[in-house]
Amino acid sequence: MNILLVLPVVIPLTTLLLGLLVKRHHAWVSFISLAGSLALLAAGVWLVMLAAQGVVLSGQMANWAAPYGISLVIDRLSAVMVAITGVIGLATLVYAHRQPMPADFLRDVHLFVQGLLAGICGAFITADVFNLYVWFEVLLIGSFALIALGGGERRLAGAMTYLVLNMLATLMFLLAAGLVYGSTGTLNMGELALIFRADQATSGAWLGVMLMLMSFAVKAALFPLFGWLPASYHVAWTPVSALFAGLLTKVGVYALIRMVTLLWPEPGMVHTVLLWVACATMIIGVLGAAAQTEVRRILSFHIVSQVGYMVLGLALATPLALAGAVFYLIHHIVVKANLFFVGGVAARLTGSERLAAMGGLYASKPLLAVLFAIPALSLAGIPPLSGFWAKFVLVKASLDAGVWIATFFALLTGIFTLLSMSKIWNESFLKAHPQPEQLGVAGDGPRGAWLTMIVLAAITVLIGFGAGPVMEYAVASAEQLVEAPAYLQLIERGGE
Known part of the structure; x- marks a missing residue:
């Protein structure tokens, strides 16, 4: 089996193991973790370059033939998701480097982040439902530990909310996997695709898949199953909440996209239900953000909306709509993580996350104002930034499909998003600080944090101005999602 197939998981797991071996030496843990994250990013970029040339990697662990062995597939979508996971993982650790926190705390952050990255990448490359469940478990363990890290009543309360609801979703997933296996005799995604595409699925298989999609909907924070996210993300340490904001819900979205396109390549009942869920998620999320008065709680509701x-x-x-979904995934991961990073620095400088207690940042830190404006305007869909092109493609796809209600909610949500970002801008940057003598007392923070925000803002601008190549990649990714050549060929050739 091509070694490239396992690199996205092997690199963070090896980094975690090496970090545990030298955990008494905090500086070494930090160095190893940063080096491992850089290696994961390099592997992801390599995979994207191969995928852009039409290379699709697939194989079986230990050469066990499909559908009995563990199947792995890296196509265009999974390759870019691994690459962007490397970007956000490295950005998080650079941002966290030299932050004024206890050494043991920072060491544990590095170790748990590597475990989390392994779970995320494993979910992106697996072609087997049970192993997807396993990687979700790895994700749950690492993410709960990161939320709870540091303790405190508020943080532990948020962590428990996160754990309980995500554990229920994971148990639902396990039950669903059992139903699907009992009804079909397989959990291989390619074989399931052949069964459902041939309309040979039993009622038990349908019930299992529906439960599975519901568990993915919880992980993705879709309406009406999103309440755990705004109740938990804002309590974590800022770099951790930025990592979560960028990546965790996207694992659920990825699983939804992968399973739905595999099993139902043509529009049907499932797509109709998802359409109304998507519209409700957009508008309820953005209205929830409008009611909040803390920066990270506002941004958390916007995760739901987006x-x-x-x-x-x-x-x-439609092919264009699927391409828009892929484009939106790429754009949003970078933008949302950066907004949380900027929010953390703003809270440090002003001494609070409450909008009423913030202010004065435009005059005192103009660079921070620019670094907020770029992802904020992109999130709202202002041209020529990445968010504009992502929204434009989806709106055009909905118009082409004649789904006017989707167009209406997409545009309305964009308007409300702009208003919400304007509220943060006015309260945090334009108005005077209520206690000017307290502004900037805590200092600017480590240079790594500023470097992280600058690089992510630059990526947002580059995606906007380089939308053509990104869109071409997204269109080709959408074609692979529907055709699923690697998933189906693993079954047809018996995993050879």
């Missing part, structure tokens, strides 16, 4: 756009592309099920 997930609706991605699922809208899946629900419309």
